[in-house]
Amino acid sequence: MLREEQILGRSGEPPGQVATRLTVRRGGRTLLDQAAEHGPGEPGWDGPAVLAHHRAIRQPLVAAPDFEIKPPEVQPFGDVPENGRAALTPLAGPVAPGIAVAPDGLRLRHLFDTAQIILGAGVGKS
Template sequence: MTLALHTPARPEGTPAPSAAGLRATARILARLDEGGTSRSSAVGSGGAVTRLPVLDGDGPFALRRVGAPGRQARVCVVGAMSAPLGGDRLGLDATVEAGAALHLTAAAATVALPGRTGEPAHYDVRLTVGDGARLDWLPEPLISAAGSDLRMTTTVELAPTARLVLREEQVLGRSGEETGALHSRLTVRRAGRTLLDQETAYGPGVLGWDGSAVLGGHRAVGQLLVVTPDFDDRPADVRLLGGAAGERPAADEGQGVLAPLAGPAALATAVAPDALRLRRLLDEAVRSAAAG
């Protein structure tokens, strides 16, 4: 999810944050329609299309269909107000039913900011992908501003033949400022079994997060997860990211690695001085995973 860096006017009907923080959840449902009905609620021309029977924005989440030909529906999350602030509890639920395809992105970076209560903000993303379905979850970076405290969880439930491309990018502090506190957990289950479960923490109160064994002075960190049944027969190769072929990546340009998981998946992890160089590394990981 991505939210604007400024504070736009609050749309009519949007709930105002209270002293205890804002409560809001956005919901998306993608469903395969093999009849190819009207373009007002479906994407594609003829044959099977993906409909969006539920596209329910709430609070800071404004959901927009993005027109595109083909079977995959595309949705962009646009920020309707600055969030998450301290004390907020936000959620985004996306379900892609069997055979459907959804590309979910955002319009700008999400900026975690301090609130009035001193309490942490919570942002929970829940993704469900059915058999033969595909989800591309490609939000813009999450920026942890100085003084903020964000607890973020991403939980993914995959059917045995589901496909997933998931990108996470975290930038620790805006230009010239210290980072806030950021605790993040990513859990991915396939056919009810855990494929990936990892937890990270950065910023004030976390020991060693900026040491050479973790970020080594970098301020942008990210990962890209690709899950596809294609890896059952041919797992992804281990590859270093960044630098010319056969050369060790330069530390000031960022570094990363793409490696197979114990399942039909590949995980790229990268660190870089800034969001631009981090994105280059993760884009390279996408190309490498696709090339096998």
């Protein structure tokens, strides 16, 4: 399990800018190549299709050999959008990236902990 977490600005302060990129290869084959840029000056970063009013982001990546035989299903998490949303989105190969967004770090961690419980002890455990 790999996870990256960004908190965009302190409470009540404007956010800064962040650019991330994650490339995952296995046996010379690219399984995931994902880039994101957030913060003032980045088009649409705070619109409804990206972060909206959320300022905390977690990008977990779960890899397991068993996923080649039986990949996990696409799974959304978070019943109350104001508290954050998350999704696990499996890809071809033994990898399942996810994304979680929430208004702050505390709610982000709560959302992620809930997702780990739902997924079970083996998947998403760090």
